[in-house]
Amino acid sequence: MVYVTPDTAVAPPHRAQTLWRPAAAGLAAALAGLGVAELTAVWIAPGASPVLTVGVLVIDIVPAGVKDLVISLFGTADKIVLIVTIVLVLLLVAALAGILESRRPPFGRLLVVLIGAIALFAALSRSSASTLDAVPAVVAMGVAAIALTFLTTRLPVDRRTGYTATASTPEQVPARVDGSGPGRRRFLVYTAITAGIGLLALTGAQFSAAATRAADAARALFPLPTPSVRAAAIPAGASLNVAGITPLITPNADFYRIDTALSVPRIDPTTWRLKVTGMVENEVEIDFAELLALPLEESTTTLACVSNYVGGDLIGNATWLGYPIRALLARAKPTDGADMVLSTSQDGFTAGTPIEALTDGRNAILAVGMNGEPLPLEHGYPVRMVVPGLYGYVSATKWVVELKLTRFDQEQGYWTPRGWSAQGPVKLSSRIDVPRQGTSVSAGSIVVAGVAWSQQVGISAVAVQIDDGPWQDAALADAISVDTWRQWAYTWNNAGAGDHTIRVRATDAAGLVQTSATADVAPDGATGLHEISVSVSA
Ligand SMILES: Nc1nc2c(c(=O)[nH]1)N[C@H]1C(S)=C(S)[C@@H](COP(=O)(O)O)O[C@H]1N2
Numbered sequence: 333m334v335y336v337t338p339d340t341a342v343a344p345p346h347r348a349q350t351l352w353r354p355a356a357a358g359l360a361a362a363l364a365g366l367g368v369a370e371l372t373a374v375w376i377a378p379g380a381s382p383v384l385t386v387g388v389l390v391i392d393i394v395p396a397g398v399k400d401l402v403i404s405l406f407g408t409a410d411k412i413v414l415i416v417t418i419v420l421v422l423l424l425v426a427a428l429a430g431i432l433e434s435r436r437p438p439f440g441r442l443l444v445v446l447i448g449a450i451a452l453f454a455a456l457s458r459s460s461a462s463t464l465d466a467v468p469a470v471v472a473m474g475v476a477a478i479a480l481t482f483l484t485t486r487l488p489v490d491r492r493t494g495y496t497a498t499a500s501t502p503e504q505v506p507a508r509v510d511g512s513g514p515g516r517r518r519f520l521v522y523t524a525i526t527a528g529i530g531l532l533a534l535t536g537a538q539f540s541a542a543a544t545r546a547a548d549a550a551r552a553l554f555p556l557p558t559p560s561v562r563a564a565a566i567p568a569g570a571s572l573n574v575a576g577i578t579p580l581i582t583p584n585a586d587f588y589r590i591d592t593a594l595s596v597p598r599i600d601p602t603t604w605r606l607k608v609t610g611m612v613e614n615e616v617e618i619d620f621a622e623l624l625a626l627p628l629e630e631s632t633t634t635l636a637c638v639s640n641y642v643g644g645d646l647i648g649n650a651t652w653l654g655y656p657i658r659a660l661l662a663r664a665k666p667t668d669g670a671d672m673v674l675s676t677s678q679d680g681f682t683a684g685t686p687i688e689a690l691t692d693g694r695n696a697i698l699a700v701g702m703n704g705e706p707l708p709l710e711h712g713y714p715v716r717m718v719v720p721g722l723y724g725y726v727s728a729t730k731w732v733v734e735l736k737l738t739r740f741d742q743e744q745g746y747w748t749p750r751g752w753s754a755q756g757p758v759k760l761s762s763r764i765d766v767p768r769q770g771t772s773v774s775a776g777s778i779v780v781a782g783v784a785w786s787q788q789v790g791i792s793a794v795a796v797q798i799d800d801g802p803w804q805d806a807a808l809a810d811a812i813s814v815d816t817w818r819q820w821a822y823t824w825n826n827a828g829a830g831d832h833t834i835r836v837r838a839t840d841a842a843g844l845v846q847t848s849a850t851a852d853v854a855p856d857g858a859t860g861l862h863e864i865s866v867s868v869s870a
Pocket residue numbers: 587588589590591592593635636637638677678679681710711712723724725728729730731
């Protein structure tokens with residue numbers, strides 16, 4: 333055993349370590365952060381790849397002259413040049429972070445946080461950004477910072493001086509000074525493992541991205557057939573053209589997404605099959621080409637999530653193209669006593685839907701198209717269910733591969749044992765879209781507008797209440813059908829300056845008035861009235 337004596341500590345610590353080890357620690361940490369982040373991006377936030385979003389940011393801020401120069405020099409390879417440059421700069425900064433962290437902790441970590449913050453800004457400054465897009469950058473920052481700390485605190489003792497890079501006083505220096513022991517090898521192994529994790533994750537991200545591109549290409553191989561039944565034309569009067577109101581049809585890119593899938597299933601449509609099993613006389617199995625060859629029907633249906641709180645945005649309206657589920661069930665011939673169709677997704681999610689809702693004539697379909705496009709991957713490609721009037725968790729199975737005829741007293745859908753009701757009809761509700769909650773509006777005539785829905789029944793009236801005043805009737809747009817939301821608008825005249833509360837209340841076509849009693853989203857959907865506050869300026 334050799335002990336450190338004061339005279340071995342004469343050399344200042346920052347000259348004591350070779351540079352390459354801390355630099356390697358920084359590089360490995362950056363690779364790990366980048367790899368895990370890129371993988372996270374393909375899985376949960378496609379479009380928020382840190383390298384690509386930073387690339388877009390660079391393109392945005394680089395002066396036009398530089399852009400032209402790069403394009404003239406590299407032509408169509410300009411994007412690759414950009415990506416390579418970003419990665420090289422990142423690796424350079426990473427090496428620097430390793431050295432900094434080994435000499436002046438925590439400045440290396442601070443540098444990592446700074447780079448992470450740039451990536452975060454790049455991800456969130458895009459117009460299409462959602463909160464999920466923040467995840468890859470945050471993951472990158474976290475993984476890189478942890479790996480950097482881990483590796484730099486395991487830097488081996490220097491052979492000549494007895495210092496580890498992070499030890500700044502002799503007391504912190506471990507006893508072993510010969511530098512030949514397991515410390516050096518262990519550091520190398522840890523660094524290699526960290527870098528290996530990064531490279532593995534980067535490779536995984538490439539494969540996942542390739543699979544997504546393949547699935548996208550496959551989507552193009554199966555263009556949507558012409559509907560045999562067109563959706564009822566949307567009446568011109570269905571849209572009130574109020575600025576800021578939710579569009580009548582939700583564009584696919586803006587449609588809310590809810591599912592338990594960690595990574596979006598990518599199903600090869602040429603191998604996809606749907607089986608109808610369980611309590612049936614004939615098991616039925618069809619593939620995608622067979623499904624597309626059947627007479628498909630178009631219908632406009634609003635889809636709502638049971639987790640949508642009053643006034644929330646987990647609801648959207650689309651024109652779907654698909655095959656009536658009742659027609660497929662008719663082929664399978666359910667036996668007596670079956671009262672549930674348990675639909676299963678390729679990734680194991682299940683929903684239990686009453687047979688009644690699938691056979692009573694409503695537009696319950698196996699959907700293949702959404703707003704004129706094949707289903708987007710995240711909305712269930714190649715086939716999903718859409719059942720008007722039922723919350724998604726009991727009806728709207730995406731990536732569906734099996735319909736099992738069974739009984740509610742024998743089987744449960746995914747969410748039922750997790751505290752949600754076995755039955756999930758969508759509740760009568762309404763929402764204020766304009767003005768927005770908490771905004772300031774100028775006095776005078778203020779247009780209050782939004783949407784209301786009562787699927788399978790229809791909306792007959794909407795009323796608005798200002799503060800504790802009387803309920804006033806709003807104007808209703810034409811309905812598309814009983815299965816879609818309906819726009820409404822109310823003009824609030826002579827709005828006085830000050831803070832005000834606005835409430836909305838719908839009445840359905842059966843005379844049911846939306847209750848003001850509040851209920852939580854669990855177990856079977858929220859109730860209560862949507863209320864916003866605005867401040868009216870004189
Ligand atoms: N395979 C699968 N399908 C699913 C779910 C799921 O978790 N997995 N969630 C359901 C829920 S809770 C809702 S609200 C709708 C949402 O459909 P969307 O993401 O297309 O808006 O999908 C339903 N279908």
